[in-house]
Amino acid sequence: MREQLSWKVGGQQGEGIESTGEIFATALNRLGYNLYGYRHFSSRIKGGHTNNKIRVSTKPLNSISDDLNILVAFDQETIDVNFHELKEEGLILADAKFNPTIPDGCKANLCIVPFTEIASELGTSLMKNMVAVGATSTILNLSPETFRVVVEDIFMKKGEKIVENNMKAIYAGADYLKNDPNIENSGLTLAQADGKQRMFMIGNDAIGMGAVAAGSRFMAAYPITPASEIMEYMIAKLPELGGAVIQTEDEIAACTMAIGANYAGVRSFTASAGPGLSLMAEAIGLSGMTETPLVVIDTQRGGPSTGLPTKQEQSDLMAMIYSTHGDIPKIVMAPSTVEEAFYDTVEAFNYAEEYQCPVIIVTDLALSLGKQTVEPLDFSKVEIRRGTLDINAQLPERVDGAYYKRYELTDSGVSSRVIPGMKNGIHHVTGVEHDETGKPSESPVNRKNQMDKRLRKLSDLCNRFTNPVHVHADHEEADLLIVGVNSTRGTIEEALPRLEADGIKVNHAQIRLLHPFPVDSLKPLMAKAKKVVVVENNATAQLANIIKMNVGGSNIESVLKYDGNPFLPTEIHELCSTLIQKSKELA
Structure with a gap:
């Protein structure tokens, strides 16, 4: 029984690849499995290779997987493009329609299923993706009924007949593989999920x-x-x-x-x-x-x-x-x-x-x-805070027709705010420099005062912001501090135990507030690390340069990827290990 596996479906864009993955993943989510999905698709409506890779686990996960256990292929291109991800015991479920072949070097097992033919016999070839879902259910030892609620959610608006036809296709796909010895010995049965309902x-x-x-x-x-x-x-x-x-x-x-x-x-x-x-x-x-x-x-x-x-x-x-x-x-x-x-x-x-x-x-x-x-x-x-805006405020009457000081100079840099229609709140609003009432002004003194006022607004934000840097730091003195931003967090977290297994003491910081930059949160972590590696998906090390501008650091190196694909845990592990090894050799 497996605690996790990775499944991918691929074909030409516009032939139901996304819906296949959606039905498969949604059904498993409702059983209580944890999932992480990533779609590779072209910037066009129809045509071009597309695939949907879904990782399934009985435990929480926040990253796509390095490898692949099951590949569902609706064309040869899917096999040619994705076979390198398959594990040796992996399985290719391929439609018989395109006479599938395994490329040289691929050690996965090929299982040919007549997806299109079965679907056509049931009424329309469009249901071939449902046949593929059914075939997958047999491999994972799941009942085809697992998918009924999801099919109803998607197709009931088209009528009960459409729902039943799609369920027949799922059952037909499941039945086709029931007595296949390769499937029985594949070892791809999933361990039972906890049944907990998650979004x-x-x-x-x-x-x-x-x-x-x-x-x-x-x-x-x-x-x-x-x-x-x-x-x-x-x-x-x-x-x-x-x-x-x-x-x-x-x-x-x-x-x-x-x-x-x-x-x-x-x-x-x-x-x-x-x-x-x-x-x-x-x-x-x-x-x-x-x-x-x-x-x-x-x-x-x-x-x-x-x-x-x-x-x-x-x-x-x-x-x-x-x-x-x-x-x-x-x-x-x-x-x-x-x-x-x-x-x-x-x-x-x-x-x-x-x-x-x-x-x-x-x-x-x-x-x-x-x-x-x-x-x-x-x-x-969830808390709603509207700052100085109070639409029920009783504003004092303006003397001699004076306007409301919408941009009044304050110690905090934040002025009181009104909205149109509030009595005694009339003021100018303009994109040119202005005085406290909004009236345009080119006075050097006013310019400096208003500029200083605006720029001191955020002086306390880094202290107010909840968790400006997400920190995973088990080591007081680390060989390596890995820094990332956005979706790289889960991938870095998965690489950490692998690096630790190599004998490398690793801390991790994920930047959550880019501006104003949380210097006081990151600086101590950098000081405790022999080397800082910044992981980011661009060619010019933008995050690393932002860190250098705000914190400094002569020990910063970059791990960059800009080929259009997200990082894999293995890549971060291998690249960081290589940097550490080079540092030891130079020392």
Whole structure:
């Protein structure tokens, strides 16, 4: 009985690969298994190789696996592209339709199943993916009935006949392999799960859920991979709550609409990816200058320009911090798990209003679109804080027609805030430099006062921010400190025990607040390590350079990957081991 295994289905985009993985994973999630899924797909609607790799375990996990136990192939390309991941005892379930062959060097077992033929005999070849799910159930020693509830959820809107036809296809696939001796001796039977009910969702869904829980009732956005699911989530939820989503003509309009709605008192946000973030840069500056709350979600993908729209990368870090011209206060948060994506989104809205500045939540494609098991969220932790805004406040009458001091100089840098319609709250709002009432001013004294006021807002944020650096530190003196950001957390955590087994004392720090940078949290960890290795998915070591700018460190080295794929635990283990070995040789 296996505690975990990895399963992958592949074929041409548009032939049901995603739904196959979704049905398989959702059913196992409901049995109480822990799952981590990662989709490889092309930046087109139909055609091109796609696959969905799903790791299943009786224990918690936060990373894709290094290898593969079962590969379900609907074409030869799936075998040719993915066979190198298969373990020697692995199994290829291939459709007989394309006369599958095993490439040289592949030691996995080939099991040919007539997916398409069986499905066609039942009414339509479109159900071949259901036949494949059924065949998988036999390998894992699961009852085909395991999948009924999921099939009903997906197909009941098309009628009971469609549901039953799909279940027949699952049963037919299961029956085809029942007496196959290769299957009986495959050793791929899963140990029983704990039956605990957990959520199963992508990071984008967690962000959308967090926005709703935070009280956001307006979103303006333009569709873009890998952020579109946030918009789709809000489209499904906000109308039920009296809110609205507007699909704008571009990201510039989306950002400025969100600013306008926030100015009116409605918690609002936008979401995009690198190209959209570039377009929003000027508007983000407007939020900073007018001190209007704004939440922006940036789901990183391969760049520059259109780049790799559907591939993993972490190359927007510098852009998020420094792309806006001029100096403004800005908060950049970086959740590293789906759970953190939910809670951080709630806090982003709180910080945006408390500090009256733009807040950017950065994720990456693996975190945004990777579907994971999530423990039940604790909604009692959700707190809504609106800073100095009090819509019921009785503002004093203005003397001699004087305007309200919306940008009043304060020790904290945060002024009181009003929304349109509040009596005695009239003031100017402009993107040019202004005095305390918002009236345009080019006075050098006023300029310095207002600039200093804005920039001292965030002086206490690093102390207020919950867990700005997620720390795993078992060693007072470490040979190695591994630093990462976003989705690399789970992969690094899986590599740690392997490095420890090599006799390397390793600590781990995952950066969760990129700006302002949590110097006091990271500096002591770096001081306790002989070597610091920064793991990131970009070509120019952006996170490492941010650390050097803020903390310093002559002992920093980088482990970089920028081929569009996320890190594997084995890669981090091997690369870090090599760096340590080289250091010993030089010493």
